[in-house]
Amino acid sequence: MVGNEPTEVAGEWDGGRSAKRRKAVRYAVPVAVAGVTAATIGLVPAFAGSGSPDLPKISAQDLIAKIAKSDVQQLSGTVQVTTDLGLPALPGGVGAGGFGGGAKGGGAGASASPQSKLTELASGTHTLRVAADGPEKQRVSLVGQSADYTLIHNGKDVWAYDSGSNTVVHHTAPKGAHHGTPRDLPKDVQNATPQELAKQALKAAGDTTSVTVGDTAKVAGRDAYQLVLTPKQAGSTVGSIRVAVDAANGVPLKFTLTPKSGGPAAIDVGYTRVDFARPAADTFAFTPPKGAKVENGEGAAGKAARQHGKDLGDLNGLKDHKGSQDVGGFHVLGEGWTSIATLKAPGGPGGKDQLAKGEAGKLMDSLGSKVTGSFGSGHLFSTRLVNALLTDDGTVYVGAVDKQALIAAADAAKK
Template sequence: MPRNEPTEVTEERDGGRTARRRKAVRYAVPVAVAGVTAATIGLVPAFAGSGSPDLPKISAQDLIAKIAKSDVQQLSGTVQVTTDLGLPALPGGAGAGAFGGGQGGDGAGAAASPQSKLTELASGTHTLRVAADGPDKQRVSIVGKSADYTLVHNGKDVWAYDSGSNSAVHHTAPKDARRGTHRGAPEGVPQGLQNATPQELAKEVLKAAGDTTSLTVGDTARVAGRDAYQLVIKPKQSASTVGSIRVAVDAANGVPLKFTLTPKSGGPAAVDVGYTRVDFARPAADTFAFTPPKGAKVVDGDRAAHGKGEGRKGLDGFGGLPGFKDHQGPKGAGGLEVLGKGWTSIAALKAPGGPGGKDQLAKGDAGKFLDSLGSKVSGGFGSGHVFSTRLVNALITDDGRVYVGAVDQQALIAAADAAKK
């Protein structure tokens, strides 16, 4: 059979095919990329397999439709996550708390809180074991060198367990909540952890694919022993810091097996997530059973959240980030506004405390971290500091405005200038 050659999807198609394409791309990249990067921060391995299999030729449009039509409900496997955003070590040993990712309360409860694990995925390589059986049963385990961390969703129960501290947090999934890895995260589980699979990352990216995006089909590949096509996604907007995204798609069932995001600056992937092993048979029922071990510290997550007047949505602590519109923003933060379109969308908000927000951010270890990274810039907006990673950049102005996006420095300055007019 002929090897697949790159085929670009354009808008110059008859009305019927364009309509079908729009329907297929009902998922649709830009703001979603910023959200996924900021919260999932980090995921995938090298291809688990070698060689380029011979597969029937397929267009980008039909490959997107294949992903959209895929309805795999049962699977189990191992996912390798590698992240390289170019984030330096926090000065003074500051940890998750510097980003507001920590949880109040005693150490045991904080160790088992799902959001405490998000910062661990911000760099390096991690191994996850995943399993799913429909919208009501999922299990994700982060495998550590000396301890494991596990999230289990089984019907109305959502458990998070940290074996290192022998502590657990329990939540009740509301009957009317969107549930499951394929339907959205159960309440009490940060979306970032639920998104730690190639399927969910690909879905978030395809939600934003539009006329600012080039979609082509690259060479075929072998991933986790499966034949796969590769969908290549590139921004058409030059100010984007994203070079390309490659999604390896199972040729048989349309399930994304690998997600690789490479910055425009080159070098290794910034976000790389993929299966090294996958099985589409139904997992054993006891995979989703969980009982806290004897002597474990158990926290009632529902009661703890309501006791703080936050509700379960406040547990994420990522409400102010693009892609997390379903969650509350940090207390004192101004309303989030999205500027621009496509890959160069920029999230704009007021720092806590308005014009004094920059001074608040400058306090403590978080302030030392920002000062060590920031470069002084000025423009029509006034002056401020730009803080950069390999993918996401942020401008904090001296009058307390924050601009964040997967865009270059000049795009942030231009957005701040425009907001002043």
């Protein structure tokens, strides 16, 4: 086998592309990853097949260019996703893979709202079935043990169907929904594919990132190169990001994020089966089943889903920034992998004091650890990837950074 020697890339990795494109690599992806992952996305092992295929050598610049030039419009397949952030078990069977539990009783599983369903992806292992045929047709199904949950975009129509509760949410896509990620499909779904995750990760590949080519791999039966992104900033909790890229067409097949602390991947999503032929037309057809409860138009569930997508879109849309900047309701400190988002807790100053009362206070003490600094005191909440500091004055600091970085940010804000 002819291996690919690691080739570090710094500075102008884009092979002479415009200065505007060069600037795009400084998006604050770590904060976006923190927001999406902590809030909803569940991602991990898409089993890479055994063996390392013998492929021609390729530079990191050329592999990035191969991804950028890829223009696959049709595909179908199965994506296995898991999140291992070290979060405590969540209520409602999260992580168990079931979507229908409790639906008949009208509980949390009774709504077909994307927001209510996709929060189940915060932990555990899940399976998605995906299909796309150009910018106007996409389908994503979350496969549960006893029921499935499906989102379908077909032209002007967007449907969400929960088979467990036999409920449907339907609304019309706004003009301008295109490129395979219509605004009506929440960001949780838009980002739960290797392609979208790789796109976000590559935006971080600036001066704060080392980009190399690793060993070759087999993913979903296809030969792949592996692009490796490693943060250079010491305060980041991200160890590395590895993107398996289809050697034939440049489509990212697998995305793996490993924490600096080691252990299994915290985020790892990829195809276990993929086919680049055009899916059958009826894949994107949907008629509400007999007896289904249908909510049409911009009802409560539709509004919640739309707002949910907007909120996460604000995080994903963090632009090039130096020092600090207000983005999507968050005040962003720092840049690159050590970006930290800050906001005020509900109730503003003193909000934390209200939260600290009674049972809520006991829960905070059990989930977080008390910390002090020049800023005063507060509670630190940690996962394997994302950490958050809630100070006594009601300010929240959150990012894919270590404890000391959060405390330093809080201390600096008080000076």
